Structures are given as structure tokens and as C-alpha cells.
Amino acid sequence: MTEQRFSPLRLLVAAIRPIDPILFGLLAVLLGYAFVLMHSASPERIASLLVNAGVALAAMWLAARLSPQRLLSLALPLYAAGVLLLIAVDLFGETSKGATRWLDIGITRIQPSEIMKIAMPLMLAWYFQQREGHIRLREFVVAGALLAVPVALILVQPDLGTSLLVAAAGFYVIFFAGLSWKLIVPVALVGIVGIGAIVGFGDQLCQPGVDWQVLRDYQKHRVCTLLDPTQDPLGRGFHIIQSTIAIGSGGVLGKGWTEGTQTHLAFLPERHTDFIFSVLAEEFGLLGALVLLASYLLLLLRGFVIAAQAPSLATRLLAGSITMIFFTYAFVNMGMVSGILPVVGVPLPFISYGGTALVTLCLGIGILMSIQRSRTLAKS
Amino acid sequence: MTEFRTPEEELGRFRRRVLVAGIVALVCFGLLAARFYYLQVVRHEYFHTRAEDNRIGLVPIVPTRGAILDRNGVTLARNFAAYTLEITPSQVADLDETIDALSEIVTIDARDRRRFRKLLEESRNFESVPIRTRLDDAEVARFVARRYRFPGVEVQARLFRDYPHGEVASHVIGYIGRINLRDQDRIEERGDTANYRGSDHIGKSGLELSYEAQLHGVTGVEQVEVNAGGRAVRVMSRTPATSGSDLELTLDIELQKVAEAAFGDRRGALVAIDPRTGGVLALASKPTFDPNLFVDGISTADWNELNDSPDHPLLNRAIFSAYPPGSTFKPFMALAALTTGKRTANQAIADPGYFSFAGHRFMDDKVGGHGTVDLHKSIVVSCNTYYYQLANDLGIEGIAGFMAPLGFGSRTGIDIPGEAEGVLPSPAWKRSRFKKPEQQRWYGGETISVGIGQGYNAYTPVQLANALATIVNGGKVFRPHVVRHVIDTASGERRAIQPEPIRQLAIKPAHLAAVRQAMVDVNKSGTGARAFTGAPYSAGGKTGTAQVYSLKGSKYVAGRVTERLRDHSWFIAYAPADNPTIALAVLVENGGFGAQSAAPIARQVIDYHLLGARLDAPAREDAEAADTEADPHAEHDAEPSP
Structure with missing residues (x-):
């Protein structure tokens, strides 16, 4: 910083220094998929995808430049602001498609639940950092409460998908912080048994009059159509049926770029957002899908390596949970479009169209880069 | 977890947990890969067929019905093109509301409504049913300008049968009418279902009935690519319809x-x-x-x-x-x-x-x-x-x-x-x-x-x-x-x-x-x-x-x-x-x-x-x-x- 003379080359080097080349390379591959698929699914959105990607990369770059400590210092204010905004949404939010998710702040509409996807792990990582060396049951109870408040606020919007993702993000921090297996295993067992029961008794549970108490009607339908999409082929089952037809008809090599009949004849619903994977599988086949799967796997691997080598408890927890968030997005989205998970409205990370989600995800990448850089700095 | 651990132990446990997470991720991705393999390789043929079925629709091309001429070539029965306003019941939420709204644009009288109800009973839900026939140009223009308000309602150009001599020789010429359920059964019995796909009229009496096979013609077919909304977007192949034959009578x-x-x-x-x-x-x-x-x-x-007339005008006394x-x-x-x-x-x-x-x-x-x-x-x-x-x-x-x-x-x-x-x-x-x-x-x-x-x-x-x-x-x-x-x-x-x-x-x-x-x-x-x-x-x-x-x-x-x-x-x-x-x-x-x-x-x-x-x-x-x-x-x- 003592260098006074202006030099474009030095500026460039300084600019790209925070960028982790492996993460950036994988991100470039995924964004490449996004542009290729968007050209087929919804070419008129290419320009706005370009803008979104630009904003997201800038956010990534900013996060990568900041030190992990600076980022963690934002945890509490970000979390507090997120919770307040969620309350505001529940009170004054705009309703669209039966759910109140948007808040109009004059210049633009924002979706506060998206903020929580990053704020939540940040907050919990910061909290565990504060209690480092004294992490006992009490700390896990407090962490659970910090997690439960926003999750509950999002759930009443109602937005099952996002609330599950936020809950998962928080849970990963708690898991990596060392929550006893004695507590994890029973919860996991209850979950498996519960899902098993729904699958086993789906026919009775999905009868029209049956009230599922905790879940709303539309959520019940999502689960029920997953169990038997043919029940309602032109209604709620349409998405899953058409999506599996698109994937299956793609075969090994696919029908070719922009040649997907399911995509281009509008059989595929939401083809530029949640169902963009079906476009990929239809046009590029099993090969295209496996290459994408491999790219995600490499991204996760890089994330886990960064987490394992992170210099502090908070950065470890943060890196581990962000990596698992990427995994969760990718698995839930591909699982739902291929018909093994219910349709919960989770985008395919880095590829589905949607500015807020892309910015959030790239912020996550930026944070990983920041953590990676702090390790190198700490070493040197 | 209450016991004290060294930072090294903490790091070791964290890394084990990362490994567990990594294995879970790998297993889940393996599950996805297996699912893709099942859908795209094992069941590819099935889904390929489903996708083709989805995309290809067969649209019948209705042949033009033959004319009937007398021995000197005077036309006794002919076709003319006119516009009809048709409703596809399955695509309309509230029929009465839609018809009420339509009646503000085109004239729809009580008779049209009654006829629509009757035809509705006789037709299948996904077939379009005419609410008004023979629209004039002004009515067509008024509707087309407001079409966006009426999903499931369309103007169709159709051929109508016309008997220019009206009452003269009506017992000989007969008439055509809309295909009802009884006609459908008869068509099925004759094994003629394919040829009547798309036809909505059939000879009911007189020569229109006895020479139905000659007058009707052969229905053509258009193979079209359809989108999810059922609209044709591209014609893939086309077998034109063969118009029905004309009849020249000995009658003067x-x-x-x-x-x-x-x-x-x-x-x-x-x-x-x-x-x-x-x-x-x-x-x-x-x-x-x-x-x-x-x-x-x-x-x-x-x-x-x-x-009900005591003179029984519908009775063909001659035969x-x-x-x-x-x-x-x-x-x-x-x-x-x-x-x-x-x-x-x-x-x-x-x-x-x-x-x-x-x-x-x-x-x-x-x-x-x-x-x-x-x-x-x-x-x-x-x-x-x-x-x-x-x-x-x-x-x-x-x-x-x-x-x-x-x-x-x-x-x-x-x-x-x-x-x-x-x-x-x-x-x-x-x-x-x-x-x-x-x-x-x-x-x-x-x-x-x-x-x-x-x-x-x-x-x-x-x-x-x-x-x-x-x-x-x-x-x-x-x-x-x-x-x-x-x-x-x-x-x-x-x-x-x-x-x-x-x-x-x-x-x-x-x-x-x-x-x-x-x-x-x-x-x-x-x-x-x-x-x-x-x-x-x-x-x-x-x-x-x-x-x-x-x-x-x-x-x-x-x-x-x-x-x-x-x-x-x-x-x-x-x-x-x-x-x-x-x-x-x-x-x-x-x-x-x-x-x-x-x-x-x-x-x-x-x-x-x-x-x-x-x-x-x-x-x-x-x-x-x-x-x-x-x-x-x-x-x-x-x-x-x-």
C-alpha cells in the first residue's frame, strides 16, 4: 500500500488476488451451463442473466476481498436486520402466487428470506466463535433458538422450500460444531421413519379430506403428487411427469442443443427456473447431466478442503456449512425434477434463473475464497 | 460434549464430520446418477415415446361435402363458408358467465343458448360447440379485438350447407344435421369412425342420407407438432382431404x-x-x-x-x-x-x-x-x-x-x-x-x-x-x-x-x-x-x-x-x-x-x-x-x- 505510482497491471493483480482459481474455474463452468441452457430455455432472458451474473460476480469479489473477521463482524447486524425484515414481510409483504415473500422497499422488491440463507450460517458461526472452548448443551440450545426464529417466520409466509434451506444451513453449522451423534441419530431416524410412513401409507394420507395439521394443503399436494404423479396428470402432477419425460427422452447423448421438444413445445414448466435441469438432461442427455454432477462434486470437494484447512473455528464452520448449502441446493433440485424428492421450489445452484439466489450463492463462493485467502495469509 | 477437548481434538472431530458430510454428498449424488441412468438409459425408449406422443398431434382435415345438382346442373344443395363462434367447454371455467360476456359483443339470443345447451349434451367436453353461427364481419371483428378476454372461445371458419330452393324437393334432397350420439353409434358400426373425425354434420334424410358415403368424401389428416397448450405450432406432414362427390340428379x-x-x-x-x-x-x-x-x-x-302439424309436412308421402x-x-x-x-x-x-x-x-x-x-x-x-x-x-x-x-x-x-x-x-x-x-x-x-x-x-x-x-x-x-x-x-x-x-x-x-x-x-x-x-x-x-x-x-x-x-x-x-x-x-x-x-x-x-x-x-x-x-x-x- 506504500506504492503510490498508478499501475494498471498492479491494480489488476491486486484485483484478482482474492480470487481462488479453482473455485472460479468451477463457477465459470456452472455459469457457462447457465448461459447455454438459458439460450435454449428462454433466450429473451440472456441479457438480464448477464446483468445478474455481473452483479453476482461483483458481490463475490467484494466478499472475497473482505477478511473473514470483517465478514463475521457483519453477522449480528445482518441477522437482526433479516429477522426484522421477515417480520415486516409477514406484516406488510406483497402476496404473489398465494405466498407473501416480497417486501417493496421503494426502489426494488426484496425477498428477505434469501438474506437469511447467508445470514444464518454467518450468525451461528459467529456465535460459536464467541463461545469457543465453552461449547456445551446450553450453547446448542441457544443456537437452536437462533435458528428456529427465522425458520418459523419463513414457514408462515408460507415458503416450505426456503425455510427448509435456511434450517439446513443452520443445522450444518450446529452439526460441524460438534452436536452429539446421540442427538443427531434419533432425529435422523424419526425423519426416515416419517418419510417411510408417508410413502407406505401415501394412498390413505392423500385422500382429499385428510388434514395433515402441520403442513398446508399445497405442501400436502406436493408430497402426494410425488408419491403418485399420475393421479393428477394435468394438474399438480404435470410438472413431475413432463420433467421425467424430458429427462428420460434425452437418452445418453441428448436431443441436441435447442432441439428439446419438451422444452421448446412448452411441456416443461418453469423451464428457465426450477426445472432448468430437465432442459439440460433433455438436450445434452446423461453425459451432460453427469458432467454437471461432476462439476458440483468438484465444487463441494474444494469447499470441504477449504473448510478442513480453515484457520479458525468460525471460518471452519462457515466454510463447511456453505459447502453443504451448495450440496443441498443441487441435490434437492435435481432430486425433485427427476422425481425422487417432492417439488419444493429450490433452484439449481448457479444455473436457475433468479437474481437474488445467484447473488446469494456467489456471496457464498466469495466467503469461501475469503476463508481460503485468510489461511494463505495466516501461513505467510 | 461437556468434556474438555484440545483444539487439535476439535479440529480432528471437525475433519471427521466433514468427511461424513462428504460421504453423504457423494452417496446422494450417486443416487442422482443412478436415477438419471434409470430414466435416460433403462427407460429411455418409454420416455422417448411419451415425448413423441406429447408433441405430435393428428388434426383431421374435414372434406368439403359434395353438391347436389339437378339434371340441368341447377344447384340444389351447396356449401358456403361462414364464421361461427365456438366454445370449448373444458377450457372455460364458467360457461354461463362466458356466454353472458360474449352476448355483450355479438348477438346471442335465447334460441342460440338453447341450441348450445342441447349440442353441449350431445358432445364431448373437449370438442368445441358453436354458440353462434353465421357471424357477420362486424361481429367477427368485435370478437377478435377482445379475444384475450375469452380463453377457450374461438371464431372458426366453417362450411355450411345451404339449400337454395328451400322447400322445393326437400323430401328428395333431405338435409344434413349435427352428428348426434345415435349417428355416432351408426358410424362406429360401419367402422367409419376415422373418416368422421372432425366432421360434425351428417346426412339425416333424403339423398343427403342415402348418398352420405359419396357426398361426405375422405377426411384428410395433418400431422402437427403441438405444444402443451394443445396448439399446433408446425405442420409435419399432410394428407389432403378428398372432397365428396357431387350428385347429378335425373330430377328436373x-x-x-x-x-x-x-x-x-x-x-x-x-x-x-x-x-x-x-x-x-x-x-x-x-x-x-x-x-x-x-x-x-x-x-x-x-x-x-x-x-305437430296435422298435415305432417315431414312425412314423405311419395314413398x-x-x-x-x-x-x-x-x-x-x-x-x-x-x-x-x-x-x-x-x-x-x-x-x-x-x-x-x-x-x-x-x-x-x-x-x-x-x-x-x-x-x-x-x-x-x-x-x-x-x-x-x-x-x-x-x-x-x-x-x-x-x-x-x-x-x-x-x-x-x-x-x-x-x-x-x-x-x-x-x-x-x-x-x-x-x-x-x-x-x-x-x-x-x-x-x-x-x-x-x-x-x-x-x-x-x-x-x-x-x-x-x-x-x-x-x-x-x-x-x-x-x-x-x-x-x-x-x-x-x-x-x-x-x-x-x-x-x-x-x-x-x-x-x-x-x-x-x-x-x-x-x-x-x-x-x-x-x-x-x-x-x-x-x-x-x-x-x-x-x-x-x-x-x-x-x-x-x-x-x-x-x-x-x-x-x-x-x-x-x-x-x-x-x-x-x-x-x-x-x-x-x-x-x-x-x-x-x-x-x-x-x-x-x-x-x-x-x-x-x-x-x-x-x-x-x-x-x-x-x-x-x-x-x-x-x-x-x-x-x-x-
């Missing part, structure tokens, strides 16, 4: 008009046949109806008016109603006498004015009788006594045996649907007709009334006309036909409907000549003379009067009862006498004496046919005046006195 629409006009508002029927070919020149049934009413679905009011032939039966009886040898032409009887049989007197209509009557005179003056005796000599089996080959009592096979058989009475017929043994017995007295065309005799006008054609063409029985050519509209090829002689009767020309000579003299000096006064050609004819026995089954209508009690008036005629080109039978219901109302109609039709002009036949007022004058030539067939 101008002659038909003359015939129908000649009836005035009297009820009855006329069948005119070219005896050389069996081609039908005119076939009228009065009163008639407007076939255009049926094309879009007839309204309940119109239907009730037609169906479906059977009447006793009265004295028009006599020339055929005379031929039977000559052919069987029961009489010679010159053999004469003395007519005392009655015929005694089994203690009963069968009366002649002329008190005191006609004096000496031979075969020729028996026809010219229509002498009953001659035929009472003859019938008795021939016996009922003899009569039935001679008449059956002439086509009496059996369908002629005319190419218009709905023909009745009539009744050629015989002991066998009576046995099958009645149940009680005492009713089944044939009585000798019954033979005697059959001899003068009364009793159980009942023939349709087309049977009588065709039988007459047979005796004036030398004994050839043709299957009468209305269609002369079936014209392939694509190639222009004209396929002729060949005259179809069913059989040649073995009747001696001399016998035929004797009967025909008597019929010519009927119009010169006999019962038909008044009607044919001044005709510049020579025509044969015979009057007849069919008795109306009872009013059973007919509604009491004040002011008409007396008229309906009157006898039916018959006249059969042919011309020119030496080489006949027309043979016809005219029936006027409750027309009284044959000479009085039926014969003038025959005269007008023959005049037009031979002279090409409407010559004023003896005015009808004349004939009516004659009623009171007791025309000496008028006949009245006596009822067998019990």
Missing part, C-alpha cells in the same frame, strides 16, 4: 316446382318417372318443409310446428304413405285378365249396375250400369262391374300373383331412404297380418273389392308410378333412381348410375297395346278428358278414388273434418302415348274424384315436361264447379255392400 327442379305449385296448399304426392330408364323426373310430397332449418340444429319451436289405388288399379287388372287368358280384349259383359256375390250386391257407380262393356270400355268409363266379375274369376291368388312382379306390395328400391312396402293383399298376407283365426280367413267378397283397387290394397305413389312405367315401356321393371351421375370433384370423372332393370315381364305387346289404347282414350273421351282438353300431344291416363274409411288416429280439427272425410284423388298418366318419356302418379289427399283434383296436376306436369312451359291447364275453379254439376264422367267406386 323446374318440373318439380311446377308439380309442387300445382298442388297449391293441398296435401298429396306426385312421382314422375322416365319409363325408359327408371330415372325420377319429379318427386313431390306436400306439404313440404325448409331443410335449411335443420342444418344448425332445428329450434324446438320450428320442430314442434313441423312435427312412405300407402293408399288404396282405387280405379288406377284397373289397367293392371285388365292386363292380368289378358295375360292369364281370363278375358280377351273383345269379350264383353252386360253391366246391370251391380254384381251379385254370395247374396250381396256390389254396386257400380252408375245407376243402371254401363250396358255392354268390353275391356277397352271398362277402362275408359271405369266400369266397376267388369272388374268385380274379373276379380272373382282371377281369384285373390291370381291377382296377387300377377301384381307382385309389377312391384305392387314391395319396395321399389328407389334411392331415397324410408320407403314403405305397401300391401298387396293375399290370403298369406292376411294370415301373417292378423292374429285371431276368424280374422285370418280370406273371404271371397274381399277379392271383389280388391279388384277395383279398394279393400286391403295399399300402395305408395312411387309403386304406382313405377308399375305404370313398366306397362308403358314394354314390361321392364326398373329400380327407380333420383341420382344419374356421381361426379368425382377432383378428377371430374362422371360415374353414371346405370338404369337398373330388375326384371322383364313376359307380357304380350298386343295386350300392353290394348290397355294403353284404352288409357289414351280415357284422356280423350273418358274420365280424364276434361283435364286433357286441348293437349297438343297424346297422353294415356287413368283416374282413381281411394276411399277414406275412418278418421281413426287423426286429430279432430274443427273445420277440416269434412274435408278429411273426402276420398283421396288419384291420377296416373304417361305421355307421349306412342313413345312415353314420362309416367307419373298423382295423389291428392281428400281431393275427391280423381278427375277433379289429381288429373289437372298431372296435366300441368306433363305440359311442362313435354312443352317446356307452364301452360294453363283447365282452371281449378272449373273442376270445382264440376263437383256440383255431377260430371257424367266422374267415377265413384262403390263400397262393397255388406
Whole structure:
């Protein structure tokens, strides 16, 4: 910083220094998929995808430049602001498609639940950092409460998908912080048994009059159509049926770029957002899908390596949970479009169209880069 | 977790947990890869087919229905394009609301709504149903501008059937109507379902029904790529439709008009046949109806008016109603006498004015009788006594045996649907007709009334006309036909409907000549003379009067009862006498004496046919005046006195 003379080359080097080349390379591959698929699914959105990607990369770059400590210092204010905004949404939010998710702040509409996807792990990582060396049951109870408040606020919007993702993000921090297996295993067992029961008794549970108490009607339908999409082929089952037809008809090599009949004849619903994977599988086949799967796997691997080598408890927890968030997005989205998970409205990370989600995800990448850089700095 | 751990232990545990997370992620991705493999490799064929099914739709191309032309090329049935407003019920949430909203843009009256409801019941949910037909251009423009407000509602250009001559010849041409569930069953039975995919009209009566296969044409098909909304986005292949064939008739629409006009508002029927070919020149049934009413679905009011009318305008009297032939039966009886040898032409009887049989007197209509009557005179003056005796000599089996080959009592096979058989009475017929043994017995007295065309005799006008054609063409029985050519509209090829002689009767020309000579003299000096006064050609004819026995089954209508009690008036005629080109039978219901109302109609039709002009036949007022004058030539067939 003592260098006074202006030099474009030095500026460039300084600019790209925070960028982790492996993460950036994988991100470039995924964004490449996004542009290729968007050209087929919804070419008129290419320009706005370009803008979104630009904003997201800038956010990534900013996060990568900041030190992990600076980022963690934002945890509490970000979390507090997120919770307040969620309350505001529940009170004054705009309703669209039966759910109140948007808040109009004059210049633009924002979706506060998206903020929580990053704020939540940040907050919990910061909290565990504060209690480092004294992490006992009490700390896990407090962490659970910090997690439960926003999750509950999002759930009443109602937005099952996002609330599950936020809950998962928080849970990963708690898991990596060392929550006893004695507590994890029973919860996991209850979950498996519960899902098993729904699958086993789906026919009775999905009868029209049956009230599922905790879940709303539309959520019940999502689960029920997953169990038997043919029940309602032109209604709620349409998405899953058409999506599996698109994937299956793609075969090994696919029908070719922009040649997907399911995509281009509008059989595929939401083809530029949640169902963009079906476009990929239809046009590029099993090969295209496996290459994408491999790219995600490499991204996760890089994330886990960064987490394992992170210099502090908070950065470890943060890196581990962000990596698992990427995994969760990718698995839930591909699982739902291929018909093994219910349709919960989770985008395919880095590829589905949607500015807020892309910015959030790239912020996550930026944070990983920041953590990676702090390790190198700490070493040197 | 309460125990203290070193930072190294903490890091070690964290790394183990990262490993666990990594393994979970790997397993889950493995699960996805397995799922993709299952969908894209194992079940690829299945999903490939599903995707093709999704995308390819078959759209039927409805062929243009053939036109119907008369013998001179005058159009009797044709198509015209018009716009209809159609609703696809499955795509509309609230039908009533939609129709109400539409009625603010285009006129939709109560009748349209009722018809829509009726058609809705008969159609499947995903088929579009017309709410309004024949929109004008302004209405089309108004709707198109607001189309976005009406999902599931569309304007369609459709071909409509039009019968430019309206009521004229409607019983021959028939009409088409929307395919209903019964039609659908019939189409299925014929295995014609594919050809009617897309068609919404079908022939319901007349030639439209009997020549449905030729008129309809062959449905084409367009293979189109459809999107999820079911809209065609690209045509992949196309097999064009083959238009239906045109029909060219033997019927002369101008002659038909003359015939129908000649009836005035009297009820009855006329069948005119070219005896050389069996081609039908005119076939009228009065009163008639407007076939255009049926094309879009007839309204309940119109239907009730037609169906409930005591005049039964929908009834095709020419082929479906059977009447006793009265004295028009006599020339055929005379031929039977000559052919069987029961009489010679010159053999004469003395007519005392009655015929005694089994203690009963069968009366002649002329008190005191006609004096000496031979075969020729028996026809010219229509002498009953001659035929009472003859019938008795021939016996009922003899009569039935001679008449059956002439086509009496059996369908002629005319190419218009709905023909009745009539009744050629015989002991066998009576046995099958009645149940009680005492009713089944044939009585000798019954033979005697059959001899003068009364009793159980009942023939349709087309049977009588065709039988007459047979005796004036030398004994050839043709299957009468209305269609002369079936014209392939694509190639222009004209396929002729060949005259179809069913059989040649073995009747001696001399016998035929004797009967025909008597019929010519009927119009010169006999019962038909008044009607044919001044005709510049020579025509044969015979009057007849069919008795109306009872009013059973007919509604009491004040002011008409007396008229309906009157006898039916018959006249059969042919011309020119030496080489006949027309043979016809005219029936006027409750027309009284044959000479009085039926014969003038025959005269007008023959005049037009031979002279090409409407010559004023003896005015009808004349004939009516004659009623009171007791025309000496008028006949009245006596009822067998019990």
C-alpha cells in the first residue's frame, strides 16, 4: 500500500488476488451451463442473466476481498436486520402466487428470506466463535433458538422450500460444531421413519379430506403428487411427469442443443427456473447431466478442503456449512425434477434463473475464497 | 460434549464430520446418477415415446361435402363458408358467465343458448360447440379485438350447407344435421369412425342420407407438432382431404316446382318417372318443409310446428304413405285378365249396375250400369262391374300373383331412404297380418273389392308410378333412381348410375297395346278428358278414388273434418302415348274424384315436361264447379255392400 505510482497491471493483480482459481474455474463452468441452457430455455432472458451474473460476480469479489473477521463482524447486524425484515414481510409483504415473500422497499422488491440463507450460517458461526472452548448443551440450545426464529417466520409466509434451506444451513453449522451423534441419530431416524410412513401409507394420507395439521394443503399436494404423479396428470402432477419425460427422452447423448421438444413445445414448466435441469438432461442427455454432477462434486470437494484447512473455528464452520448449502441446493433440485424428492421450489445452484439466489450463492463462493485467502495469509 | 477437548481434538472431530458430510454428498449424488441412468438409459425408449406422443398431434382435415345438382346442373344443395363462434367447454371455467360476456359483443339470443345447451349434451367436453353461427364481419371483428378476454372461445371458419330452393324437393334432397350420439353409434358400426373425425354434420334424410358415403368424401389428416397448450405450432406432414362427390340428379327442379305449385296448399304426392330408364323426373310430397332449418340444429319451436302439424309436412308421402289405388288399379287388372287368358280384349259383359256375390250386391257407380262393356270400355268409363266379375274369376291368388312382379306390395328400391312396402293383399298376407283365426280367413267378397283397387290394397305413389312405367315401356321393371351421375370433384370423372332393370315381364305387346289404347282414350273421351282438353300431344291416363274409411288416429280439427272425410284423388298418366318419356302418379289427399283434383296436376306436369312451359291447364275453379254439376264422367267406386 506504500506504492503510490498508478499501475494498471498492479491494480489488476491486486484485483484478482482474492480470487481462488479453482473455485472460479468451477463457477465459470456452472455459469457457462447457465448461459447455454438459458439460450435454449428462454433466450429473451440472456441479457438480464448477464446483468445478474455481473452483479453476482461483483458481490463475490467484494466478499472475497473482505477478511473473514470483517465478514463475521457483519453477522449480528445482518441477522437482526433479516429477522426484522421477515417480520415486516409477514406484516406488510406483497402476496404473489398465494405466498407473501416480497417486501417493496421503494426502489426494488426484496425477498428477505434469501438474506437469511447467508445470514444464518454467518450468525451461528459467529456465535460459536464467541463461545469457543465453552461449547456445551446450553450453547446448542441457544443456537437452536437462533435458528428456529427465522425458520418459523419463513414457514408462515408460507415458503416450505426456503425455510427448509435456511434450517439446513443452520443445522450444518450446529452439526460441524460438534452436536452429539446421540442427538443427531434419533432425529435422523424419526425423519426416515416419517418419510417411510408417508410413502407406505401415501394412498390413505392423500385422500382429499385428510388434514395433515402441520403442513398446508399445497405442501400436502406436493408430497402426494410425488408419491403418485399420475393421479393428477394435468394438474399438480404435470410438472413431475413432463420433467421425467424430458429427462428420460434425452437418452445418453441428448436431443441436441435447442432441439428439446419438451422444452421448446412448452411441456416443461418453469423451464428457465426450477426445472432448468430437465432442459439440460433433455438436450445434452446423461453425459451432460453427469458432467454437471461432476462439476458440483468438484465444487463441494474444494469447499470441504477449504473448510478442513480453515484457520479458525468460525471460518471452519462457515466454510463447511456453505459447502453443504451448495450440496443441498443441487441435490434437492435435481432430486425433485427427476422425481425422487417432492417439488419444493429450490433452484439449481448457479444455473436457475433468479437474481437474488445467484447473488446469494456467489456471496457464498466469495466467503469461501475469503476463508481460503485468510489461511494463505495466516501461513505467510 | 461437556468434556474438555484440545483444539487439535476439535479440529480432528471437525475433519471427521466433514468427511461424513462428504460421504453423504457423494452417496446422494450417486443416487442422482443412478436415477438419471434409470430414466435416460433403462427407460429411455418409454420416455422417448411419451415425448413423441406429447408433441405430435393428428388434426383431421374435414372434406368439403359434395353438391347436389339437378339434371340441368341447377344447384340444389351447396356449401358456403361462414364464421361461427365456438366454445370449448373444458377450457372455460364458467360457461354461463362466458356466454353472458360474449352476448355483450355479438348477438346471442335465447334460441342460440338453447341450441348450445342441447349440442353441449350431445358432445364431448373437449370438442368445441358453436354458440353462434353465421357471424357477420362486424361481429367477427368485435370478437377478435377482445379475444384475450375469452380463453377457450374461438371464431372458426366453417362450411355450411345451404339449400337454395328451400322447400322445393326437400323430401328428395333431405338435409344434413349435427352428428348426434345415435349417428355416432351408426358410424362406429360401419367402422367409419376415422373418416368422421372432425366432421360434425351428417346426412339425416333424403339423398343427403342415402348418398352420405359419396357426398361426405375422405377426411384428410395433418400431422402437427403441438405444444402443451394443445396448439399446433408446425405442420409435419399432410394428407389432403378428398372432397365428396357431387350428385347429378335425373330430377328436373323446374318440373318439380311446377308439380309442387300445382298442388297449391293441398296435401298429396306426385312421382314422375322416365319409363325408359327408371330415372325420377319429379318427386313431390306436400306439404313440404325448409331443410335449411335443420342444418344448425332445428329450434324446438320450428320442430314442434313441423312435427305437430296435422298435415305432417315431414312425412314423405311419395314413398312412405300407402293408399288404396282405387280405379288406377284397373289397367293392371285388365292386363292380368289378358295375360292369364281370363278375358280377351273383345269379350264383353252386360253391366246391370251391380254384381251379385254370395247374396250381396256390389254396386257400380252408375245407376243402371254401363250396358255392354268390353275391356277397352271398362277402362275408359271405369266400369266397376267388369272388374268385380274379373276379380272373382282371377281369384285373390291370381291377382296377387300377377301384381307382385309389377312391384305392387314391395319396395321399389328407389334411392331415397324410408320407403314403405305397401300391401298387396293375399290370403298369406292376411294370415301373417292378423292374429285371431276368424280374422285370418280370406273371404271371397274381399277379392271383389280388391279388384277395383279398394279393400286391403295399399300402395305408395312411387309403386304406382313405377308399375305404370313398366306397362308403358314394354314390361321392364326398373329400380327407380333420383341420382344419374356421381361426379368425382377432383378428377371430374362422371360415374353414371346405370338404369337398373330388375326384371322383364313376359307380357304380350298386343295386350300392353290394348290397355294403353284404352288409357289414351280415357284422356280423350273418358274420365280424364276434361283435364286433357286441348293437349297438343297424346297422353294415356287413368283416374282413381281411394276411399277414406275412418278418421281413426287423426286429430279432430274443427273445420277440416269434412274435408278429411273426402276420398283421396288419384291420377296416373304417361305421355307421349306412342313413345312415353314420362309416367307419373298423382295423389291428392281428400281431393275427391280423381278427375277433379289429381288429373289437372298431372296435366300441368306433363305440359311442362313435354312443352317446356307452364301452360294453363283447365282452371281449378272449373273442376270445382264440376263437383256440383255431377260430371257424367266422374267415377265413384262403390263400397262393397255388406
